[in-house]
Amino acid sequence: MPERRGSPTDATDRPSGFEASLPTVLDIVRLPVLQAGDPEIVAGTGALDRAVRWVHVSDNLDAADLLDGGELLLSTGAGWSDEPAELTAFVERLRRVRVAGLVLELGGRLDAVPSALVEACDEAGLPLIVLRRIVKFVAVTEAVHSRIILEQADALRERDRLHELFIGLSLRGSTAEYIVEQLARVLRAPVVLEDLNHRVVAAEMLDAGDEALADWESTSRTLHRDASVQTPQTAQATQTTRETPTTDAAGWDTVAVEARGIRWGSLIALPGEPHTAGRSQVMEQAAVALAIGRLAEGDADEWTRLGNEQLLADLLGARYSSDAGIAARFEAAGLPVRGRALVGIAVHPGVGNGGAQGPVDVLAAASLLGGPVIAAPRAEGGGQVLALSVPPEARLTDAVFDEFARRLARGGSGLIIGVGAVARDLSGLIASIEEAQELLRSPREERGRGVAVLRAENRPLLRLVAAFAGDPRLQAHSEQMLRPLIEYDLEVDGDLLAVLLAYVSHPGNRTKAAAASHLSRSVFYQRIALIEDLLDVDLDDGETVSALHAALLARR
Missing domain, CATH: 3.30.70 (Alpha-Beta Plaits)
Known part of the structure; x- marks a missing residue:
């Protein structure tokens, strides 16, 4: 079966960035059209999760010249050599171009799988699937390509939807914290926004809990440093482009938040499920929304300020699930x-x-x-x-x-x-x-x-x-001592609680107490007399004054 030689312009032009929506080798093996061929996985079982970008049919050993990575190669082996060395070299060429897998149909020229082929595929980590019964390769290519195109169309629609979501959030002036929260819910994975010093500005940890932020700065610096180590080929590829999204050894996906040549930080998604539109593409949409918001704010410290405000508000409002979690958040924030x-x-x-x-x-x-x-x-x-x-x-x-x-x-x-x-x-x-x-x-x-x-x-x-502020016995004491004054002030919009606080804050000096309450001395004395009547107490008694002072502090 003669085939033309490939050239740099011969490769099929396929959209990139849709790896998350592409079927894997195992997905394709499970298709009915391939199951009809009685498939058996004989090598490369550890790489069955590779994404398949396209299907190519060839019976020649020089098929690698026509491939550019991610293809599933279908063959009957009609043009293959019987020499083990040539089969090994064939597999090595497929490995170099990053072919997703090899499907060999038996029953034509080959009745059995060459052992050299199995050994070479195992060594290269290349999935090798053998079909014991004949299938129509055109039916396989049609089924796989239809699935790829349909899933990429779904990915495009989802990407457009998320583009509208995140751009809408930025145009409405949503906070960085809210954008991070929405991104985490879209990805169904914890998401962190950090500044250039690796301090957490905003985070949505979902079920992972804030404890996952423990030792954040150290962990983040280590993973960023490891991810920055490039091969000569990677370094050459990134010299002419802006920083691309990366996935490190821990499964963190990282996207830079930057605009107008200024980088403000990084958006990081912890390990999670693949997304239809691609995790890194979704993160880039959110990063753009964050960058737009940052440009609109103008204040270089706006993110840090808002993040700190929310952190203190969560602490004082007891809006945290555990002491270890809130401690991790504080330390991650610096x-x-x-x-x-x-x-x-x-x-x-x-x-x-x-x-x-x-x-x-x-x-x-x-x-x-x-x-x-x-x-x-x-x-x-x-x-x-x-x-x-x-x-x-x-x-x-x-x-x-x-x-x-x-x-x-x-x-x-x-x-x-x-x-x-x-x-x-x-x-x-x-x-x-x-x-x-x-x-x-x-x-x-x-x-x-x-x-x-x-x-x-x-x-x-x-x-x-303050040490016993949360003790219900102290709260009961405050309510018991002050209830008549509270009810009076609520009924007539009065100021007896404020007058009493001024009085107990200046014990023994009614002149200063009257000045602190911003009342004339005569009116102040009338208020004091009313307080004594309502509470049935003597405000010249030191123990009573101390008890009332404690009740007022507890209430406040």
Whole structure:
């Protein structure tokens, strides 16, 4: 059977990037048209998952010259040599062009499989399927090509749908976290967005859990480094193109997030099922959406800021499944927590400071504190909340925080900083942040236009209440002590709780308490008398005042 010689322009032009939608060698062996030939897999059983891009029929030993990889070669062996060396060389040529598999039909020239062919295919890892009964090769090619074309059409439709999905998300201004979440659900696999320092900006871990982020930076750097090792052929192929998606030894698929020649990070999908449109192609769609959003934001630190805000919100709102998982997320975001001292800090601009400090200002000034921080806006009243991580032996003195406050104020006025107690784990960090915020809410003193640093270690009652904040007995105490005032304020839109807080914050000094409540002294005294009547207590009794103060702190 004469065949023309191939040339660089002879290869069939087939669309690339659809490997996930292509049938494997094993899929084709299971087709009815091939099952009719009584197939037997005699070699290369470990490579049956190879994708088949096309089917080619040839009985000559020079068939490799007409192939460009991914084909399933059908043959009767009519033009083959009987020499074992020539069969071995034939298989080696098929291996070099990356043929998916070889199907040999017996019953014509060959009644048995040459042992040299079996040995060569096993050595090359090339699937060899023998047909014991004759089948029409035209029926095989028609069945396989129809399946390939139909599945690639499905892949094209799915790719178009996902293109609309991700471009729509970017045009609607969706956050990076939401785009990552959608990508994870499309791929049905955990997805991570990391910055150039290998810190996690956003992640959707699905059933894997946040524990999978443990030691993220170290693991990510190792896999990126291993993936960057190229053969001379790979290096030459990528010199003229932008970085292509890669799959590393751990099964991570990685796509760069970049635009206008600037790379901002990487989008990483952990191992999962193949996708109709191709995992790397779907990830590229999401990477484009992220890049568009990044260009629109303009702020170089926007991803980090939003990621930190969400992380702190999840911590304070107890929106995490396990302590180990949330700890892994913090460490992956660049805030170490294991074996560290953790401190919650609240920053708020006071009178005359003209607004809250921006996140860049806070992070720059925080370098004085001796450890990494993450920051997020406070839930009320402006300002920000910071989580600080320092070595356990670090000395966080008043002088350190005073200098931090002065650097942050930059000559402004009215800056107030609350510093919670030092914690040793994330549960303690929650209490520390709550202490810091409570220090800023407390009317303990008028702070005027100066720069003030308030520390929880100087407020023993606040520290005690914060330590037991989640105890239902403390909550019951708060409800029992304050219920009449709560119901009164709700009924008449009153301010008795605020007045009582001002009173207990300035025990023995009703003049300061009245000033802190922003009421005239006569009106303040009337409120105090009403509180005593409603609660049936004497507010000159020290133990009663302490119990009420604890109840107010627990409620807040």
